[in-house]
Amino acid sequence: MKVSDDLDRRFRERAASEGSLDVAYDLVDSPIGALLVAVTERGLCRIGFDAEHEHDLDPLARLFGAKVLRAPKAVDEPRRELNEYFEGTRTAFDVPVDVRFDAFRLRVMDELARVPYGEVTTYGALAARAGNPRAARAVGTFMNRNPIPIVLPCHRVVGANGSLTGYGGGLERKERLLQLEGASLTLLG
Amino acid sequence: MMEAVATIPPFERFYVEHRDRVFGFLVRRVGRDRADDAFQETFLRALKSYESLAHAGNLRAWVFTIAARVAVDDFRKRRPTAAEHESVVEDSRPAYAELEHLAGGLPPKERAAVVLRYGYDLEYSDIAVALGSSEEAARQATSSGIRRLRRKGVTL
Structure with missing residues (x-):
């Protein structure tokens, strides 16, 4: 029944x-x-x-x-x-998050959360800001395993040459999110 | 020694798999009018003890045992006098809580069969549904569980 x-x-x-x-x-x-x-x-x-x-x-x-x-x-x-x-009426999230990371990953994700709406940064720059400039590859892995994409904006992290590189949800989604935010990739150069 | 056992599935999967059968069973036990409340109560109780489950064996029999207990509680709440009367008549039989304890050492299938039959007076057709087996298999599980208990000196 x-x-x-x-x-x-x-x-x-x-x-x-x-x-x-x-x-x-x-x-x-x-x-x-x-x-x-x-x-x-x-x-x-x-x-x-x-x-x-x-x-x-x-x-x-x-x-x-x-x-x-x-x-x-x-x-x-x-x-x-x-x-x-x-x-398009919200540029930052206010919901509390529950993410469980070790110290370095937490620093990286904190820095990630500070990348403003509509702007992009690179894996290397993020690694440097988190205190380990040589950890770009680890940062890439963290982005790929981001438990709360969009809210923790890993779509705003791109390769040093401005290429989209990769995205856990697929490159099409990354492009879509950056378009929505009006981000300009040419600024990187 | 630790044994390799199936991990408990996410509650969502357990709930979706069993909700319709449990609801049908409760409609038969407490009637259509009271089945909604009994259904919520059953799965809320299941949720509360879900993580203390040691393994994922016989989840169906487990939730049917909870549903059967909810139906008994519902019956007692509704007719306190009838329930008192019943307990006098059945004085020589272990109450269902005690029975669950006594049957604790049985293999899971036999344990569920004995508790559902002698603790909650379920028909073999319902026990079969609870065990996911045939009616004949439900009968066999019950009687082999009873034999095992008798050998340990428990009389039912």
Whole structure:
């Protein structure tokens, strides 16, 4: 016997509001495709581009605990901010984030968060600002494994020659985000 | 010694896999009108103890045991007098909580079968659904669990 959509929705809401979840998530529509958006009690912990959002659930469970449930209401705040970002009315995010990094990666991600809307930097420059100019390659890896792209704007990091280089969500998405922000790659030269 | 056991799946996957069967079972146990509340209660309780699960074996039987307990609680809440009466009549039988404890050492399938049959009076057809097996297999699991318990001196 099928559970009605209404009952299903009420259960999910209750589970999230009683604070018994490790991770609540939902899919959020965007111009660059549906995004999996996940939060813990501490903040935003994952934005995923994978069309098969199922793929994101096991890593989330390993990292934060097995009580992972789709609960749309719980991600209302990041959803609203992302919508505003894609409408072009928001240039910085205010949602708290829950990311767990070691010291150097944390410094890199802090510096990344400071790269302004509509501007780009390079892997090497970011590494230098984080205190290790020779760590450009490590920085590239951090960008590739960024758990919350868009909000932590790894799309604003490009190669030394101004090429887009790579993006966890695919180069097309990176280009799209930079276009949306009106970033000019020629400034780099 | 640690054994290689299947890790517990993300709750979402567990919930989606079992929600319809559990709901159908609760409709049969508590009636359509009360099934919605019992359903929420069942999965909220499952959520609360989800991480203390040692392994992912028999998750279906596990959630059915919770649903059966929710149905009993619902029945007691609704008819306190009938429940008292029932407990007098069944005085010689271990209460379901005690039974769950006594059956704790049985293999998971037999344990679930015994608890669901003797703790919650489920029909073999429902036990079969809970175990994901045939009715005949449910009967066999129950009686082999009972034999094992009797050998340990537990009478049911």
